[in-house]
Amino acid sequence: MEIAAAVVAVIGTVVGAGVVGVQQYYAARSQRRQALRDRALTALTELSTALADHRRAMWVREDLRLSGAAAADVAAAREASHVTRSAVTGPQIALVALLPQVRIDVEAAVRAVYEMRGAVSAEVLVFMREQAVSAADALIGSTGRVLSRP
Template sequence: MWQTVLAVLGTLAGSAVTAVLQRGALHLQAQIAREDKAREDRLHAVTAFTAVLADHRRAMWLREHLRLTTAPTEQVTEARSASHTTRSALTAPHLAVTLLLPELQDAANRAVEATYALRNAPHLDQLNERRNEALTATDAFTAAARPVLGVCNSCT
């Protein structure tokens, strides 16, 4: 009889250990899935931000280039409207970067400010210089994003 009781207790103990191990494995799988989703969200935030920033930089350069080369008023007005659209489109991705990756907020802000600085350039040379500064600030943002996203294993 004791053998039967011990066998039943052993079976129950084995079932309990198995249940605990399965629960731990499920918890670990859920944690890994959350981390993967968070990593994916951060990567998407960075790529969306840089894409929309590039669109706005291009729109601002065109707008100011048309203004400085005294293009027809309707072209300048159309370019101004397009730049307002791209600036508006920049708001959500910029916010996503600052919320999801606060360590990149300063670099993101510098890239945005450098792009906004294209406005009202006094002459074409200054416009092109400001464009290059905006490109450099965007490059600095993407360089800062690499180690934060774990893209570059040798980054410090």
């Protein structure tokens, strides 16, 4: 009887250690997944903000140019758009590095804002802005879908 009790105790200890090990593995995996999710959401938020800022700067810049504003005003708007454009790169790289599955949507959203440059008319500028907004919305949607997968 004592041997059976000892065997049961040893088996119980081994099984208990195995269960604890599996629990720790899944807990660590869940923490890594949550950390990735948090970093990706931060990158998405930063990119979305940078795209909105650049879209606004491009609107002002191109609207001034198309309306025949003073060269100094157009030059100042161009400089402002350069600042907002450079703010796009960091979060763009971060989001693609964290979630390569959304690379195409990231590139489409960035390209749509950049393409506002050189609009040939006010109507085209309005259309391009709407396209840029739609591309940014699509990026948010696709990133949300990727992050909601189990």
